[in-house]
Amino acid sequence: MFLFRINTNNSMKTIRIISIACLILISFNSFSAIHVINQSGMYFLPANPTVNVGDVIHWVWADGSHTTSSRTIPVGATAWDAPLNSTHTSFDYTVTVAGSYSYACNYHESMGMVGSFTAVVATGINEIPLLQGFLIYPNPASTFMKISTELNGDIVLSDVIGRNIKRLKLSELPIDENSYQLDLSGIEDGIYIVSIIPTDSKKRISLKFIKKE
Numbered sequence: 001m002f003l004f005r006i007n008t009n010n011s012m013k014t015i016r017i018i019s020i021a022c023l024i025l026i027s028f029n030s031f032s033a034i035h036v037i038n039q040s041g042m043y044f045l046p047a048n049p050t051v052n053v054g055d056v057i058h059w060v061w062a063d064g065s066h067t068t069s070s071r072t073i074p075v076g077a078t079a080w081d082a083p084l085n086s087t088h089t090s091f092d093y094t095v096t097v098a099g100s101y102s103y104a105c106n107y108h109e110s111m112g113m114v115g116s117f118t119a120v121v122a123t124g125i126n127e128i129p130l131l132q133g134f135l136i137y138p139n140p141a142s143t144f145m146k147i148s149t150e151l152n153g154d155i156v157l158s159d160v161i162g163r164n165i166k167r168l169k170l171s172e173l174p175i176d177e178n179s180y181q182l183d184l185s186g187i188e189d190g191i192y193i194v195s196i197i198p199t200d201s202k203k204r205i206s207l208k209f210i211k212k213e
Contacts, residue, residue, distance in 0.1 A: 034058050034160045034191060034208055037115065039066055039084055042108050044115035053121050056191060056208070057093045058160050059084060066105040066113070074099030074119075081106075092191060095119045134196055140210035145194065146179040151205075153198040155182065160191055170196070187211050 033055045038045050039062050051057065059068045061084040069081040074097045082091040084105075095101075098119045105113040135148040147155065147170075155173065157166040165187065173180040182194070188211070195206040 034193070035117070036060060036160055037068075037117075038062060039064075042105075042111050042113045044068075044103075044113070048116045048118070050118045050120060051095055053095055053098050053119050055095050055119075057095065057117060058191065059091045059093075061085060061089045066107060068103055068115075069106050071102045071104055071114075073097075073101050077101070134205050134207065136194055136207050136209055140212040141184055142211070142213050144184055145182045145209065146176070147173070147182060147194070147196075148179045149196060151196055151198050153196055153201075155180070156195045156197060156204070157182070157187075158193050158195065160193065165192070184211055189213060 033052065035049050035051050035055060035057050037049070037057060037059050039060065041063075044059070059082075064085070066084040067082060068084055068091055070079045073079060077095075077097040077099070080091075080093055080103075082088065084091065095117075098121050100116065100118050102114065102116040104115070107113075134151065137146050137148075139145075149170070151170070153170060155166075155168050155170050156164055158164045166182075168182075170180055173182060175181070191208060191210055193206050194209055195204040197204050
């Protein structure tokens, strides 16, 4: 709980500072990377990525019947054992502890179907989305997402594989309390990427969010 003493002579300035602080917290909590590891035959690709604590490892099934199952993990990390098959086509693991991780397919480990990743602690908080005026909340989101930005351009909703689900102009979205509202109805639960493509640039500014009812 935060307690604030507001001077009536400077109430608007104080409220603005509080609002900015809250938005900063929202941005910091919602920004992390998603690392896709593809199952390809008897391989996991890439075989040994380096990630940051807080990032998400997203395994994607291609064919056959496999698992992604932890073998060695750092002290304090959570073990996992998840199927990868036609019924379970992906699995997500949020990295919470720095260190070296190894995993394998329970069925094909002897055939070399193994993988690993190394998690490190980021040297600082990535403030690029904030500095470029792009915030999303709440996160996780259920029926709609609010987008706070001073940019103009297109808003793109895509899955972690990069397939576009929605693309709209920001000017087409309804506005509520100075934030754009993106309708999430009909979107299945999962991890997604919401990006802004500014009118004067082809470079995307992206943030991860979780759709959860």
